[in-house]
Structure formats: structure tokens, C-alpha cells
Amino acid sequence: MLNVNQYNFHMKFIVSSTYLLKQLQVLGGVINSSNTLPILDNFLFELNHDKLTVSASDLETTMASTLNVESDSEGSVAIPARLLLDTLKTFPEQPLTFVIEDNNTVEISSNHGKYALAYASGEEFPKAVALEDPSKTVILGDILATAISKTIFAAGNDDLRPVMSGVFFQFSTEGLTFVATDAHKLVKYTRADVNASQVAEFIMPKKPLNLLKGILGGSEDEVSIEYNDSNAKFTFDNSELICRLIDGKYPNYEAVIPKENPNKLSIDRNQFLNSVRRVSIFSNKTTHQIRLKIAGAELNISAEDVDYSNKAEERLTCDYQGDDMQIGFNSRFLTEMLNNLGATDVSLEMSMPNRAGILTPVDGLDDGEHITMLVMPVMLNS
Numbered sequence: 001m002l003n004v005n006q007y008n009f010h011m012k013f014i015v016s017s018t019y020l021l022k023q024l025q026v027l028g029g030v031i032n033s034s035n036t037l038p039i040l041d042n043f044l045f046e047l048n049h050d051k052l053t054v055s056a057s058d059l060e061t062t063m064a065s066t067l068n069v070e071s072d073s074e075g076s077v078a079i080p081a082r083l084l085l086d087t088l089k090t091f092p093e094q095p096l097t098f099v100i101e102d103n104n105t106v107e108i109s110s111n112h113g114k115y116a117l118a119y120a121s122g123e124e125f126p127k128a129v130a131l132e133d134p135s136k137t138v139i140l141g142d143i144l145a146t147a148i149s150k151t152i153f154a155a156g157n158d159d160l161r162p163v164m165s166g167v168f169f170q171f172s173t174e175g176l177t178f179v180a181t182d183a184h185k186l187v188k189y190t191r192a193d194v195n196a197s198q199v200a201e202f203i204m205p206k207k208p209l210n211l212l213k214g215i216l217g218g219s220e221d222e223v224s225i226e227y228n229d230s231n232a233k234f235t236f237d238n239s240e241l242i243c244r245l246i247d248g249k250y251p252n253y254e255a256v257i258p259k260e261n262p263n264k265l266s267i268d269r270n271q272f273l274n275s276v277r278r279v280s281i282f283s284n285k286t287t288h289q290i291r292l293k294i295a296g297a298e299l300n301i302s303a304e305d306v307d308y309s310n311k312a313e314e315r316l317t318c319d320y321q322g323d324d325m326q327i328g329f330n331s332r333f334l335t336e337m338l339n340n341l342g343a344t345d346v347s348l349e350m351s352m353p354n355r356a357g358i359l360t361p362v363d364g365l366d367d368g369e370h371i372t373m374l375v376m377p378v379m380l381n382s
Helices: 017-028 082-088 141-156 206-215 269-282 332-342
Strands: 011-016 041-049 050-057 061-068 074-080 095-100 105-109 114-118 135-140 168-173 176-181 185-191 202-203 222-228 231-236 237-243 263-268 291-296 300-303 309-318 317-319 327-330 345-348 357-361 369-375
Touching: 011 074, 017 050, 017 061, 017 082, 017 206, 041 082, 061 206, 061 327, 074 114, 082 114, 095 327, 114 332, 135 141, 141 176, 141 185, 141 206, 141 222, 141 332, 185 332, 202 206, 206 231, 206 237, 222 263, 263 269, 269 300, 269 309, 269 327, 269 332, 269 345, 291 332, 309 317, 327 332
Parallel strands: none
Antiparallel strands: 011 095, 041 050, 041 074, 050 061, 061 237, 095 105, 105 114, 135 222, 168 176, 168 202, 176 185, 185 369, 222 231, 231 237, 263 317, 263 345, 291 300, 291 327, 300 309, 345 357, 357 369
């Protein structure tokens, strides 16, 4: 194998400073703050005439974007990400000229100065996996971003149960379902207005999902999702993200959703949320326990921290069908869920004080959009 550097290695391109920064900031989200492989602290720049593809990777997730630049050369180099980002952030909009020669430095020229930074060979950068024999689904960017933000907050953080630390994607010809749970709370989000050509199930890790959520919110572009048993690839606009899936079998979540829930409460979401927030300030700092007492059209929310003689209670009017009941919840989970529902009114359906409560929005959903949230009760100490 001949060393490229025996010949005159030369790459040169011109690009807008703000356009480059905007793309690199998105890609920068892939890079870990501390990497075991030093090459992963870099962006890979691959130039092919007027197309520049920039990639970032942490080995699990690789993301690449293709930018338009002015150039007639080709080649690839790895450039230190932190240094480049810090420099670009300080420039007002202007063209920047990048020149890469044999002497192992990238020289950037701006309107007022010259900056040189060391590069590594592009060959050292890990190659993204190619997906063998993938299945494919196409979904609108904003719908995917919504599905992620409605579920990801409920995923667990337990390294011992990796399957529950991601979001479960279930695709079929009937529709798409996204599920997340940490065993205390569960969210199931479905779209009947979007479907896949065949049945597929896979578990997506949080990091790539958070990246996608940030990029795709509000996007009217289509996202193509390709997946096989081990990896998934999301292609949109001028970018692609490839990630390794979480290995393992997702728990049978349908089994934990109680089917018969005769006790049904409907209430203004904001009012309920604010009451729970206020009352929970007075709850025990370890259990965060609050008590809901429902009788007739009255909901009584209370909390007590016996150690400090703190207690609070509020009364709200609600619409309720069912038997009088008392049920305890962890206020943090309830708050998180109420925060994540965009509805004006919500409904809480219950069967018994020791069975999960089902929280759903009464309004504010698109056609074909359904969301079910499950919150496990806590035992009330009488």
C-alpha cells in the first residue's frame, strides 16, 4: 500500500462559517466528552469536489451530513472537533477557506486571520456499518420527533436492564407503536395514520433518539428508517444517522396495562398539575408520596411528611364516575406525565388502589394519534 503522503496530498474548499457551524453543532452531539479512542474526538471530513461529508461517531452511533462547498479536490482527514467548534462559534458570517497539505495541519483562513490545527488521517476513523438486508419505513420528521419526546422521558436508566433503557419501536401494516417504561411508569404512543410494509420490532437507545428529537422537531421532511436485527439507519434532508440497537427482548407491556378500569376521573390538566406540584412540596422527600381521595365530584390531593410535620391538601372539582377511592402515587412520576400531555383535559382511569392508573389526554390529539400513560401506585400508609 503506497503512502498518500509521498505524493502531493492537497485538499482545499471554501464554505460559509455559519452554515458549517450549524451542521457541526448537530454532529457534535454524537461525540462523547471522554473517548477511549482518541480518533473519536474528531470530525471526519470527506471531500468529493463540491460535496463535503462530515461524520461524527462514538462507535455505537454514527451521524453524517453532506454540505455544499466550493472545491475541485478530494480526500479525507479527521479534524479535532472541540477546537474547530470553539473557533467557528466566534466568527460572524463569512466564507472560510480550508487548505490541507502534507504538513499535517489544516489551515483555515478567514477575513482577518489564519488558524492552523493538526489533523489525523481519515483512514483511522471507524467506518459506519452498512445495513445488510434492511426493512424500510418512511415517516414525517415531526411525527417521529413527537413520538420520541412523548415516550423517551419514561425510559429507564438502569444499566442492569438495558432493554428498558431504550424506546421500543413496533411497526406493522396497521400502524406504528412506540413504548417506554422504567417499571414505575409506562408510555405507549401509537400512530394509526402511518404504517410499515411489514412487521418489525426493535429497541432504540436514548442517545440517538435525543439527537433525532432535537433535529426533527417541526420538520416537514420525510425520514426513511431502515432496520435489521442489529442496526437502524435514519436518513433525512442531507443527513444520516446509523446506530446499534439494544439487544434483547422487550417486556410484554400489554400484560401490565389493566383492561377493566371502571373508575374514571376527568379533570383540567393544568389545574391538576399545579395542585400536584404544590402539594408535593410537602411530601416525604424519599417517597414523594401524594394521596388522591376521590368522592363524587371532588378530588382531594394531600401529602404529609411526618418527620417534619409538613402537610398540605387541596380540593378540586372534577368529573368522576365510579366508587369512592383513595390511591397513592409518586408525585414526580405523575408530574412528569402530566407535563408531557399537551391536552386541556386529562382522564385518569383506575380499577383498584393497588393497580396502575391509566392517564390519557381527552383532547389535543391528531387523527390517528393515541397515547396511553400508566402510573404505578404506591402503598398508602393509613
